[in-house]
Amino acid sequence: MRTDDLESLSRLLEREAVEYTLIGDHAVNAWLEPRFTADVDFVVAAGSNEFERLQRILADEGFTVTREHGAEQPSGPDFVRFEPTSNPLVIVVQAAKTRFQGEVIRRAAIATTGFRIATVEDLIVMKLIADRPKDQVDLIGLAALSNIDWTYVETWAKEWEVSDRLQRVRDEASKV
Numbered sequence: 001m002r003t004d005d006l007e008s009l010s011r012l013l014e015r016e017a018v019e020y021t022l023i024g025d026h027a028v029n030a031w032l033e034p035r036f037t038a039d040v041d042f043v044v045a046a047g048s049n050e051f052e053r054l055q056r057i058l059a060d061e062g063f064t065v066t067r068e069h070g071a072e073q074p075s076g077p078d079f080v081r082f083e084p085t086s087n088p089l090v091i092v093v094q095a096a097k098t099r100f101q102g103e104v105i106r107r108a109a110i111a112t113t114g115f116r117i118a119t120v121e122d123l124i125v126m127k128l129i130a131d132r133p134k135d136q137v138d139l140i141g142l143a144a145l146s147n148i149d150w151t152y153v154e155t156w157a158k159e160w161e162v163s164d165r166l167q168r169v170r171d172e173a174s175k176v
Helices: 003-015 024-031 048-060 099-107 120-130 133-143 150-159 163-174
Strands: 020-023 039-044 063-069 079-084 090-095
Touching (some): 003 020, 003 039, 020 024, 024 039, 024 120, 024 133, 039 048, 039 099, 048 063, 048 079, 099 120, 120 163, 133 163, 150 163
Parallel strands (some): 039 090
Antiparallel strands (some): 063 079, 079 090
């Protein structure tokens, strides 16, 4: 994915007053050596009505919904996958329904390009929760960075019951 695609998407969300934060591998790429990732992940502060508005905004930009989870819930969907008709930019949007997701949006860092990205600490917690094999490499790299607020990470790891995973990652990162 080209950086200008990401910046264009960020400008669109800002212009439309969508509270968002870039998460996932593109956010990790802002903190570590970049690697290829096929989709762009965001968390947005959006209830059912706001999510419908976001869907209309992205439809006007040529995106269609290809997958949706939880659309039948009164609070709206948990996540929606949007695919374009004319370019390779795939967008996956999560609704901020948990206190943690709200914190991810509130604490977002502003990248030099102007888009909002998840902090290292929040990415660590999200990767611990997901716990996929591809997340392990990211976790080791993120955990090796300096100036991490480990108290914050430990608090959320405990709340999400992934403290054992956090300890494993910290042990591995200390060997790097």
